[in-house]
Amino acid sequence: MHELGIVFYIIRDVKQAAEEHRVGHVAAVVMNIGEVSTVVPEYLTDCWRWAADREELLRGSELKINTVPALTYCEDCQQEYETVRYGRTCPHCGSPHTFLLQGNEVEIKEIEV
Ligand SMILES: [Zn+2]
Known part of the structure; x- marks a missing residue:
């Protein structure tokens, strides 16, 4: 479990941003x-609840999750498809020459004050 990390x-990034914007x-x-x-x-x-309440800046704050759907791109037919449904093989042309376009993010989208 690496969620606490x-x-x-x-928290470090949010603190930095909060400092910059006072x-x-x-x-x-x-x-x-x-x-x-x-x-x-x-x-x-769960980890957020535990850790955030130990910081004055973040006490009682909420962590909201925006799920980004996974999309894969096929280099051979230049089409996109749902990664979770079809995996690494393009459902349009059967090509294995595909790569993930989005769906691997772990990033801060917004800080609400
Ligand atoms: Zn394809």
């Missing part, structure tokens, strides 16, 4: 979490 990274308290942090990232959203919010 991720939470500490988020914000005294954060109400919520919105995260982009990719569908095929290895992060379990429920663990992440």
Whole structure:
């Protein structure tokens, strides 16, 4: 379980942003979490609850998860398809020459104050 480590990274970034913008308290942090990232959203919010309440800046704040759907691109037929449904082989032409376009993100989308 690496969610707690991720939470500490988020807190560090949020603190930095709050300092730059002279914000005294954060109400919520919105995260982009990719569908095929290895992060379990429920663990992440549990860890957040535990860690955020230990910081004055973040006490009582909410961690909101925005799930980013996974999309794969096929180099041979130049089409996109749903990664979770079809995996690495293009459902349009059967090509294995595909790569993930989006769906692996673990990033801060927005900080609500
Ligand atoms: Zn294809």
